[in-house]
Amino acid sequence: MHPLNLIRVALRALQRNKLRAFLTMLGIIIGVAAVIAMVAIGQGSKQSIHEQLSSMGSNMITVQPASNNMGMPGGVRLGASSLQTLTIADVKALQRKSEFLSAVSPVSSTNGQAINGARNWPTQLQGAAPEYFDIRKLTLRDGIIFSDQNVAEAAKVCILGQTVVNNLFDPGVNPIGKIIRFGKIPFTVIGILNVKGVSSFGQDQDDVIIAPYTTVQKRILATIYFQSIYASSTSEATSDTATKEITDILRTSHRLRSDEDDDFSIRTMQELLNTLNSTSQLLTVLLTAIAGISLVIGGIGIMNIMYVSVTERTKEIGLRMSIGARGIDILMQFLIEAIVISVTGGFIGIGLGIVSSILITALLSWPTLISESSIVLSFLVCAVTGVFFGYYPALKASRLDPIEALRYE
Amino acid sequence: MSNAILSIQNIRREFHMGTEVVRALKGVSFDVFPGEFVTIMGSSGSGKTTLLNTLGCLDKPTDGTYLLDGVNVGSLSRNDLARLRNRKIGFVFQAYNLLPRTSALENVELPLFYNSAITATQRRERAVKALESVKLGDRLDHLPNQLSGGQQQRVAIARALVNEPVMILADEATGNLDTRTSYEIMALLQELNQQQGKTIVFVTHEPDIAAFSSRTVMLRDGKVQKDYKNENVRSAREALAALPVSDDY
Numbered sequence: 001m002h003p004l005n006l007i008r009v010a011l012r013a014l015q016r017n018k019l020r021a022f023l024t025m026l027g028i029i030i031g032v033a034a035v036i037a038m039v040a041i042g043q044g045s046k047q048s049i050h051e052q053l054s055s056m057g058s059n060m061i062t063v064q065p066a067s068n069n070m071g072m073p074g075g076v077r078l079g080a081s082s083l084q085t086l087t088i089a090d091v092k093a094l095q096r097k098s099e100f101l102s103a104v105s106p107v108s109s110t111n112g113q114a115i116n117g118a119r120n121w122p123t124q125l126q127g128a129a130p131e132y133f134d135i136r137k138l139t140l141r142d143g144i145i146f147s148d149q150n151v152a153e154a155a156k157v158c159i160l161g162q163t164v165v166n167n168l169f170d171p172g173v174n175p176i177g178k179i180i181r182f183g184k185i186p187f188t189v190i191g192i193l194n195v196k197g198v199s200s201f202g203q204d205q206d207d208v209i210i211a212p213y214t215t216v217q218k219r220i221l222a223t224i225y226f227q228s229i230y231a232s233s234t235s236e237a238t239s240d241t242a243t244k245e246i247t248d249i250l251r252t253s254h255r256l257r258s259d260e261d262d263d264f265s266i267r268t269m270q271e272l273l274n275t276l277n278s279t280s281q282l283l284t285v286l287l288t289a290i291a292g293i294s295l296v297i298g299g300i301g302i303m304n305i306m307y308v309s310v311t312e313r314t315k316e317i318g319l320r321m322s323i324g325a326r327g328i329d330i331l332m333q334f335l336i337e338a339i340v341i342s343v344t345g346g347f348i349g350i351g352l353g354i355v356s357s358i359l360i361t362a363l364l365s366w367p368t369l370i371s372e373s374s375i376v377l378s379f380l381v382c383a384v385t386g387v388f389f390g391y392y393p394a395l396k397a398s399r400l401d402p403i404e405a406l407r408y409e
Numbered sequence: 410m411s412n413a414i415l416s417i418q419n420i421r422r423e424f425h426m427g428t429e430v431v432r433a434l435k436g437v438s439f440d441v442f443p444g445e446f447v448t449i450m451g452s453s454g455s456g457k458t459t460l461l462n463t464l465g466c467l468d469k470p471t472d473g474t475y476l477l478d479g480v481n482v483g484s485l486s487r488n489d490l491a492r493l494r495n496r497k498i499g500f501v502f503q504a505y506n507l508l509p510r511t512s513a514l515e516n517v518e519l520p521l522f523y524n525s526a527i528t529a530t531q532r533r534e535r536a537v538k539a540l541e542s543v544k545l546g547d548r549l550d551h552l553p554n555q556l557s558g559g560q561q562q563r564v565a566i567a568r569a570l571v572n573e574p575v576m577i578l579a580d581e582a583t584g585n586l587d588t589r590t591s592y593e594i595m596a597l598l599q600e601l602n603q604q605q606g607k608t609i610v611f612v613t614h615e616p617d618i619a620a621f622s623s624r625t626v627m628l629r630d631g632k633v634q635k636d637y638k639n640e641n642v643r644s645a646r647e648a649l650a651a652l653p654v655s656d657d658y
Contacts, residue, residue, distance in 0.1 A: 005522050016510040319506045322467060323568070324495020324523040326488045402467050406502070 006329070010336035024305040025345035027298025028385065032349025032378045033356060034291035039374035040357040042284025044367035049276045052199065053269055057137045058236055059102070060269045063090075063229040063246060084225040085254065085263045091129075091229060093253045100242035102234050105132035106226040108216045114164060114209060115181040121167035125158075125182050125209045127216025128230070135232045138210075143176045143191030146212050154214040158182070159191035161206035185219050187211060239270040295378070298345070299385035306338050306393035317397050318405025331398035338390020339383060346382030350375055413440035413476070414575050414608050415464065420473035422459050433459040434470070435631040441576070441610060446602040446642075448619040449612045451628035458580075460628065461612045465498055465578050466490045478575045495523050499569025503581035505561040507553040513540060513564045514549040520572045539567040542605075543597060559590035566597065570607075577601070579611045583618060589652055595621045596645035621645050 014021045050058075065085040086106070094104045108127040113120050130145050132138070146157050160168075160175060169175050175189045187209075196205035217223055233242035243266050250264055310317070317330055325333075353375075357368040422434040433456045441447055451457040462468035463475060466482055469490075475482040478497050485493065494500075499520075507516045517536040521527045527535070540546055543563040553561055562582060569577050579598070583591035599621060601607040611622060619625045620643040627635040 002525050005525075009522060012511070012515070016508075315506065316508060319502075319508070320519070320523075321491065322465065322494060322500050323520040324491050324572075326491040326523075328488075329491075329523060403462050406467075406506070 006332050006336055007340075010333055010340055013333065013337055014340060020305065020309075021341055024302055024341050025348065027301035028295070028342050028345030028382055029298075029349040029352060031291065031295030031298040032346050032382060033352035034294050035288060035378040035381075036350060036353025036370065036374050037356045037360065037368075038287035038291045039284060040353070040368040040370045041360065041366060042280060042287055043369040043371050043374075044357075044361070045283070046277060046280040047369050048367040049280060050273065053273050053276070055137060055196065056199065056205075056269065057135055057232065058269050058273065059232045059234075059239060060135055061101075061231045061233060061239065061242060061246065062267045063231070063250070064227070064265050064267070065225070065263065084223075086226040086229055087224055088226075090250055090253050091226070093249050094229065094231065094246065097249050098231075098242070098245050100234050100238045100245050101231045103131040103134050103232045105129040105135055105230045106213050107132065107228045107230055108213050108221060108223070108226050110216065110221055112183050112220075114168060116168040116178070119168050121164060123161075123164050123207050123209055125211060125216060125220070127211055127213035127220075129213060132210070132230060135230045138196070139194045140191045141194045142174075143189070145191060151212040151214050154218050155212060156185060156187050156215060156219070157190045158187040158209050158211040159193060160189055161193050161208040161210075162195045163204055163207040164209055165192055182209060182211075183220060185215075233268075236270065239268050243268055292381075295381060295385065299342070299389040302338055302341055302386065303389035303393060306334060306390055307396070309337075310334065310393045310397040313397075314400065314405045314408040317400050318402050318408065321400070321402035322406060327398040330400075331394045334394035334397050335387065335390050338394065339386035342382045342386030342390070343379075346379050349382070350379065353378075412442065414443050414478055415441040415610070416474075416476040417464075417470075418474045420460075420463060420470045420475060422456075422463060422468070423471045433631055434463070436473070437628070437631070437633055438473075439626055439633060439636055441608060443575075443608055444602070444606045445624055446599070446609045446622040447611065447624045447626060448622040449610065449626045449628060450614060450616070450619050451634075452614060454630075455628040456631040457612050457614075457628050461578065461580055464610060465500060466494050491523075495520060495572060497575045499566075499572060499574040499577045501562070501565050501569050501577060501579040501582045503584040505553070505558075505565045505585075507561055507564055507568075509553060512550045512552060513545060513556065513567075516553070516564055517567045517571050520568060524572065535571050536567070539571040540564070542570065542601075543567045557590075558586050559593055562586065562590075562594055563597065566594070566601075570601070576608045576610060579609065581613055582611065583613070583615070589649065591618070592645050592649040592652065596649055599642075599645050621648075 063086065088106065091104055091106045094101060098104070105128050109124055111122065111124050114123050129151060130148060133145055140159065143159065145159065146155065150157055158180070165175055168180060169178070175192060178189050179186050180189060181187070193206065193208075193210075199205050213226070231242070231246065233239045246266055247262065251262065254263055256263065320330060354370055357370050360366050361368045418438050420434050420437045421432070424431040424433060437456075437460060449457055449460060459468070463470050466477065469483055477493065480493060482490070482493065508519070514533070514536050517539050518532050521532040521535065537546070537549065540549060543566050545560060545563055545567065548556065548560065553564070556564065566577075583594050586594060595618065598609055598611070602609050611618070613619060620639070622639060623642055624638050625635070626633060
């Protein structure tokens with residue numbers, strides 16, 4: 001039989017029983033829609049995590065004092081020095097020697113009360129170099145970033161986060177040029193940060209005051225040590241190389257013997273990204289597995305209905321055989337019916353999956369990302385399901401004895 | 410002899426029912442020539458259904474030879490048998506066996522779907538022509554449940570004609586119909602036989618019907634009991650005219 005005729009015959013057979021064909025499809029429709037929506041949710045959350053981390057600077061590397069085995073009982077280097085290992089010499093060494101770092105900035109921070117006239121607000125003062133704004137991807141809404149000159153002079157200038165502005169100034173007042181106090185030290189406001197919002201860890205990124213690190217070190221903390229060093233690798237890909245480089249430079253700078261542990265620890269954004277990715281990956285796999293099960297159940301539904309259909313249409317099969325249908329013609333007819341059901345169901349399911357992903361974003365404001373691969377994959381699974389679950393009933397039909405099939409009541 | 414459409418020689422067919430062997434046909438021989446209208450008669454258990462299945466290439470004999478249009482059926486595979494049924498035989502069944510929810514035209518087109526030499530246009534043309542020849546040219550799009558029993562059987566006959574078979578094989582084709590409609594169907598078959606020269610083999614157990622054919626083969630216990638030419642064939646059209654006018658309405 002001509003392939004085109006086969007498809008026509010199968011379509012006509014399905015048309016004769018539209019409702020049943022649709023109900024059979026329903027399992028596949030729901031299965032495919034579920035797979036697509038679930039993968040979209042998984043991919044969406046993954047992407048939104050990635051975006052948030054990128055907004056914090058996905059190339060960012062932080063160096064903190066203390067060794068990785070700080071918690072080990074009896075460790076010799078657990079003293080006062082454990083928090084005081086990073087100095088300006090380290091920063092200079094990194095700036096001078098590294099090849100894979102695009103920017104380096106020390107950070108020295110302290111918590112305290114910011115005061116403007118009768119208003120005050122508890123916040124964090126971060127002392128940093130101008131490069132810090134590049135590393136953290138901080139941009140200004142208004143004003144300017146302090147200069148290297150300001151750093152050298154330990155100038156009493158600062159840049160405010162929006163939360164601090166809101167709490168220290170009346171609405172409508174331009175804080176630029178105004179003087180606020182942090183503790184006892186007066187600072188001139190020279191810039192205001194763009195709003196970054198709450199980070200994925202629940203931290204208000206706008207509740208901060210940034211000043212030159214020299215000012216914070218000398219005028220407030222009276223220390224030569226830093227709490228951390230922030231750096232940017234030249235790209236996301238060189239993050240690991242840059243980490244090794246930092247380790248080498250700092251070990252040399254700290255004159256550590258090869259048998260001594262590092263007295264600093266390095267965290268990269270990539271590590272964090274990987275951890276979060278693997279979590280959302282797990283979520284995606286779980287959701288997809290559940291959706292996949294419903295797809296299999298849909299397939300079993302097809303098999304069930306095809307079996308019923310073969311039994312119910314035994315007489316039709318007998319007739320077709322008596323007027324010249326070969327076993328293979330009958331096999332193909334029923335197989336194509338099953339494939340048409342599953343593929344049509346697949347198409348409708350893809351549509352439904354896309355619509356429900358959009359609805360999920362619109363109504364629940366969950367981020368979703370519809371990936372082409374999930375569409376292609378679930379569609380292939382559909383076609384395979386049709387063949388797999390349609391084959392056995394079709395084989396049964398093709399092996400009927402025409403004489404008995406004709407006489408079947 | 411060589412121009413026989415159908416020639417069976419000493420056909421035997423045995424069935425194994427558990428340990429018992431049932432011998433349905435015990436050596437049946439006869440020939441059918443082009444243009445003949447043969448009825449095969451016999452009571453139930455005489456082996457006529459088995460013979461019909463064999464003649465229809467649905468079943469192969471245990472022993473003996475069957476030549477259909479010069480082809481030895483006994484040596485064919487399942488697929489070759491299907492092809493033979495498609496090209497050389499037109500079946501008409503007692504229960505019509507039309508596909509439900511499918512128009513008369515599509516039902517008639519059905520055998521041509523299994524003949525890859527026929528294009529879609531030819532298929533439609535031939536189906537329309539076949540339906541016109543059974544006087545249903547105005548019912549092409551009717552579904553089986555919108556047709557009377559007689560009309561359904563005429564659709565089935567059109568389906569049997571559409572592949573231009575060498576032989577129409579009818580199995581109790583009037584069994585489900587009342588007398589008047591039976592006579593109408595017989596009149597149609599007679600017309601196809603006499604005017605278009607179609608060869609018809611008609612299996613029945615009604616002597617009444619056998620009277621319309623040109624020859625009768627009587628089966629009894631798996632053997633041919635009688636095989637005779639019908640010297641004065643009854644005209645179904647006249648018989649139909651002779652029936653009292655229906656006053657059912």
